[in-house]
Amino acid sequence: MFPLLYSLFTHDFSNSTAIIKFAEDTFVVNLISNNDETAYLQGIKNLERWCQENNLLLNISKTKELIVDFSTEQERSYQPLNINGTPVERVDRFRYIGVHITQDLSWSCRINTLVKKARQRLYHLRRLRDFKLPSQVLRTFYTCTIESVLTSSITSWFGNSTMQDRRAFQRVVRSAERTIRKEFPNL
Known part of the structure; x- marks a missing residue:
């Protein structure tokens, strides 16, 4: 109010x-x-x-x-x-x-924050995998907790992100793929 x-x-x-x-x-x-x-x-x-x-x-x-x-x-x-x-x-x-x-209106600071947050959540994905949960549950967890972070406001910043920033994002996705043993689309 x-x-x-x-x-x-x-x-x-x-x-x-x-x-x-x-x-x-x-x-x-x-x-x-x-x-x-x-x-x-x-x-x-x-x-x-x-x-x-x-x-x-x-x-x-x-x-x-x-x-x-x-x-x-x-x-x-x-x-x-x-x-x-x-x-x-x-x-x-x-x-x-x-x-x-x-002050230079770059997105690197924002992207680094998102990557760090997503990497922290990869730990939980690995723990869930260790409990032998089905891959569909792991996939849902990835989509809800990791991919949602990575794609937060993506339409605003992705076009102006650097190649280095995009690679950092893809490393998180690839790490999740190795954990779940499923392929995900590129961001």
């Missing part, structure tokens, strides 16, 4: 920045063009002022700044972001709604 109330309460906030809300989390996206941070910083000030006027507190300790810069120029320095006089931590990656977002 709280996320719905939060969304209703904050619906009237308008700004030149893109505001993405999920439950009580807010994600602010803005473009810095021609080395001019003015619009970006003004958007943050507008958010800060709106929150004060509407009796909402921004949790600065949970607030992070991530800069994605694809310019071909030398590395540029950006002004440190301050909210209510408190500096905001600048990070090169963070997790938002379970997805790892990095």
Whole structure:
């Protein structure tokens, strides 16, 4: 109920920045063009002022700044972001709604997390095999607990994954195939 109330309460906030809300989390996206941070910083000030006027507190300790810069120029320095006089931590990656977002917008961090989670579940598949369960039960376990992890949001990231990332996925699938002694389709 709280996320719905939060969304209703904050619906009237308008700004030149893109505001993405999920439950009580807010994600602010803005473009810095021609080395001019003015619009970006003004958007943050507008958010800060709106929150004060509407009796909402921004949790600065949970607030992070991530800069994605694809310019071909030398590395540029950006002004440190301050909210209510408190500096905001600048990070090169963070997790938002379970997805790892990095400053180079690569999917490797997300894929490594999925592969690690799937590998941990391979242990349980091997244990079930050792109990001499039928291959159909093992196949169902694989589909529900390992393949579901590997294919989580696959339509979003697979097209931009590296060959190395794809091989890591296939190694997990091949390991499951050897465990069950059945072939699975490629991801």
